[in-house]
Amino acid sequence: MSFNFELLHQEKETAARVGKITTVHGEIETPIFMPVGTQATVKSMTPEELWEIGSQIILANTYHLYLRPGSKLIAEAGGLHEFMHWDGPILTDSGGFQVFSLSDLNEITEEGVYFRSHLDGSKHFISPEISMEIQRDLGSDIVMAFDECPPHPADYDYLAKSLEMTIRWAERCKKEMQDTEQALFGIVQGGVYRDLRKASVEALLDIGFPGYAIGGLSVGEKKEEMLEVLDFTVPVMPEDKPRYLMGVGTPEDLLEGVKRGIDMFDCVLPTRIARHGAVFTSHGRITVRNAEYARDFTPLDDECDCYVCQNYTRGYIRHLIKRNEILGARLTTYHNLYFLINLMEEMRDAIQRDRFMEFYRKFYQKYKI
Amino acid sequence: MSFNFELLHQEKETAARVGKITTVHGEIETPIFMPVGTQATVKSMTPEELWEIGSQIILANTYHLYLRPGSKLIAEAGGLHEFMHWDGPILTDSGGFQVFSLSDLNEITEEGVYFRSHLDGSKHFISPEISMEIQRDLGSDIVMAFDECPPHPADYDYLAKSLEMTIRWAERCKKEMQDTEQALFGIVQGGVYRDLRKASVEALLDIGFPGYAIGGLSVGEKKEEMLEVLDFTVPVMPEDKPRYLMGVGTPEDLLEGVKRGIDMFDCVLPTRIARHGAVFTSHGRITVRNAEYARDFTPLDDECDCYVCQNYTRGYIRHLIKRNEILGARLTTYHNLYFLINLMEEMRDAIQRDRFMEFYRKFYQKYKI
Numbered sequence: 218m219s220f221n222f223e224l225l226h227q228e229k230e231t232a233a234r235v236g237k238i239t240t241v242h243g244e245i246e247t248p249i250f251m252p253v254g255t256q257a258t259v260k261s262m263t264p265e266e267l268w269e270i271g272s273q274i275i276l277a278n279t280y281h282l283y284l285r286p287g288s289k290l291i292a293e294a295g296g297l298h299e300f301m302h303w304d305g306p307i308l309t310d311s312g313g314f315q316v317f318s319l320s321d322l323n324e325i326t327e328e329g330v331y332f333r334s335h336l337d338g339s340k341h342f343i344s345p346e347i348s349m350e351i352q353r354d355l356g357s358d359i360v361m362a363f364d365e366c367p368p369h370p371a372d373y374d375y376l377a378k379s380l381e382m383t384i385r386w387a388e389r390c391k392k393e394m395q396d397t398e399q400a401l402f403g404i405v406q407g408g409v410y411r412d413l414r415k416a417s418v419e420a421l422l423d424i425g426f427p428g429y430a431i432g433g434l435s436v437g438e439k440k441e442e443m444l445e446v447l448d449f450t451v452p453v454m455p456e457d458k459p460r461y462l463m464g465v466g467t468p469e470d471l472l473e474g475v476k477r478g479i480d481m482f483d484c485v486l487p488t489r490i491a492r493h494g495a496v497f498t499s500h501g502r503i504t505v506r507n508a509e510y511a512r513d514f515t516p517l518d519d520e521c522d523c524y525v526c527q528n529y530t531r532g533y534i535r536h537l538i539k540r541n542e543i544l545g546a547r548l549t550t551y552h553n554l555y556f557l558i559n560l561m562e563e564m565r566d567a568i569q570r571d572r573f574m575e576f577y578r579k580f581y582q583k584y585k586i
Numbered sequence: 587m588s589f590n591f592e593l594l595h596q597e598k599e600t601a602a603r604v605g606k607i608t609t610v611h612g613e614i615e616t617p618i619f620m621p622v623g624t625q626a627t628v629k630s631m632t633p634e635e636l637w638e639i640g641s642q643i644i645l646a647n648t649y650h651l652y653l654r655p656g657s658k659l660i661a662e663a664g665g666l667h668e669f670m671h672w673d674g675p676i677l678t679d680s681g682g683f684q685v686f687s688l689s690d691l692n693e694i695t696e697e698g699v700y701f702r703s704h705l706d707g708s709k710h711f712i713s714p715e716i717s718m719e720i721q722r723d724l725g726s727d728i729v730m731a732f733d734e735c736p737p738h739p740a741d742y743d744y745l746a747k748s749l750e751m752t753i754r755w756a757e758r759c760k761k762e763m764q765d766t767e768q769a770l771f772g773i774v775q776g777g778v779y780r781d782l783r784k785a786s787v788e789a790l791l792d793i794g795f796p797g798y799a800i801g802g803l804s805v806g807e808k809k810e811e812m813l814e815v816l817d818f819t820v821p822v823m824p825e826d827k828p829r830y831l832m833g834v835g836t837p838e839d840l841l842e843g844v845k846r847g848i849d850m851f852d853c854v855l856p857t858r859i860a861r862h863g864a865v866f867t868s869h870g871r872i873t874v875r876n877a878e879y880a881r882d883f884t885p886l887d888d889e890c891d892c893y894v895c896q897n898y899t900r901g902y903i904r905h906l907i908k909r910n911e912i913l914g915a916r917l918t919t920y921h922n923l924y925f926l927i928n929l930m931e932e933m934r935d936a937i938q939r940d941r942f943m944e945f946y947r948k949f950y951q952k953y954k955i
Contacts, residue, residue, distance in 0.1 A: 256906075263913065536654070
């Protein structure tokens with residue numbers, strides 16, 4: 218068995234839970250935050266630094282890697298692990314989200330999607346089969362099904378129709394991935410509609426996957442809407458399979474997701490805001506790039522024990538960011554990823570002790586949104 | 587005694603020599619290449635990585651730090667070592683070279699230089715006394731005298747006059763730095779003229795400094811001219827003091843300089859070309875950014891044992907550089923600095939064994955310029 222999920226502890230008071238995913242490239246303790254390495258690199262970080270901060274799995278983007286440097290080139294290099302010198306687990310998305318959000322979309326057909334590259338306008342076609350082929354070339358441990366990602370807001374009828382095709386696509390993905398050690402996750406769609414989300418889960422369960430993701434959130438809907446979708450979707454998802462909330466999120470989103478029974482998260486937020494000089498602290502987010510920090514010779518977060526907070530000051534990091542120095546982006550990125558990964562570790566610990574809500578309340582007492 | 591230079595071995599066949607500099611922040615084996623940390627950061631590198639590759643001393647730029655974030659702010663932070671989290675030796679230049687090359691020069695007077703910042707056009711004045719004050723605020727271990735840096739080519743009469751003022755400025759610098767543990771180096775000027783270089787050395791010797799630099803080279807003159815200047819200048823410099831060739835250079839420049847008795851070098855070249863995707867190898871310089879390396883899954887340099895060459899391929903690094911990924915600049919910078927620092931270590935070893943010319947010939951057999 219190359220892929221396995223074991224539920225280790227179900228918290229008493231909430232839906233929060235601790236589990237363990239086993240992959241060919243190692244184990245992952247859940248709930249987990251996955252740093253995003255869009256172009257076969259978690260921006261500014263070496264793999265050794267990712268290990269150092271406790272990363273257990275990273276994400277890479279099929280769409281970007283298919284376009285540049287090309288998935289065949291990566292296959293020639295021996296796959297993504299070898300290419301990027303990361304020998305831990307990797308999850309690749311299907312390319313769907315980027316095809317629908319980044320590229321010039323030409324046509325969506327039952328067969329697949331015609332689009333033009335956002336880089337050079339070249340014409341491309343991705344189908345469920347082609348997405349699986351690309352992800353096979355990349356050699357990721359967890360592979361995502363190719364789905365249609367409708368824009369938000371989308372009307373009920375459009376979503377219902379889209380959902381049906383996404384289910385047929387999920388079947389085609391599974392068929393393509395029969396003889397592989399890569400674990401294919403299905404993606405629950407259905408916008409903010411309870412019955413569509415439920416129908417989506419049921420149809421995916423009929424096909425059967427080793428894990429299930431919730432897609433189509435964090436795309437512009439209100440925070441309450443997102444939490445409501447989690448409230449009615451997670452309970453109909455199977456207990457014995459990992460649940461992955463795609464593209465989320467902020468420290469507070471991670472707390473809310475874990476509370477509702479989510480096991481896996483990914484988001485570009487911590488690395489993206491880092492490059493603009495914004496960092497998480499125990500007391501909320503600050504923009505260390507601002508003038509008020511020029512003479513602040515304290516750490517980014519006085520409660521953080523990461524390499525950056527042990528060795529550098531806000532004043533120095535502000536100077537680096539203002540001068541566009543690479544080290545500035547390195548230090549803020551390192552700290553932000555550490556902050557989220559450490560937050561997940563603390564949550565896992567609280568869940569194990571059946572103290573999740575105590576942790577949750579203490580977090581919000583300090584952390585100002 | 588806070589600063590000391592000990593000549594450990596004079597090679598038999600050439601002027602090459604091995605020595606040891608002692609500073610408050612540690613010892614430096616010479617000949618040495620000093621990575622340049624213009625804005626209180628060696629671009630893309632952490633201090634830990636600088637130690638890892640064998641850096642023994644780094645350079646920082648007075649002009650840049652005076653303008654941003656300000657030398658008073660750095661003094662408030664506890665000095666440059668504390669500010670940037672580097673507790674090894676630091677050499678700061680005087681700001682002279684940048685005032686003359688980067689800023690809008692307004693007026694050169696006996697008192698000092700009026701100029702406008704290249705960043706925002708603001709008006710400034712730097713004199714020998716002010717340069718010393720800035721470098722005191724920075725708290726560097728080795729401080730450079732404030733000199734006029736004439737453009738190349740400059741006519742003999744201009745250079746002769748400039749030299750006289752630079753000597754008077756050197757006296758003023760020394761007067762300012764009487765009561766400090768920082769070691770003030772004098773700078774030999776005189777362009778490509780033998781008698782001016784000799785007069786410059788003699789005048790500086792009369793004042794007396796713990797080390798002497800050769801300035802005004804690598805500013806556009808021909809390579810043969812630079813080597814000729816070294817050929818007639820180094821022999822009139824004292825044996826018992828370190829000799830620093832400013833702003834040089836390439837691997838071949840380091841070889842030629844060491845052969846002629848130079849002890850210290852600095853240059854932005856290895857870090858600057860790295861960010862454009864060019865790297866040193868045992869066989870010469872290559873531009874790994876080029877298309878020919880897209881499918882080259884061998885290390886940057888197959889004879890190099892640095893972290894980058896042990897773990898990454900040309901194809902991956904080319905991908906990173908093409909996509910403007912920070913990790914690309916990190917890996918090429920790390921390798922290039924390692925290459926030069928390791929080259930110096932190999933030269934020190936060859937000198938100790940009185941085998942410098944053997945090493946020199948072997949280097950050029952492989953390394954194509």
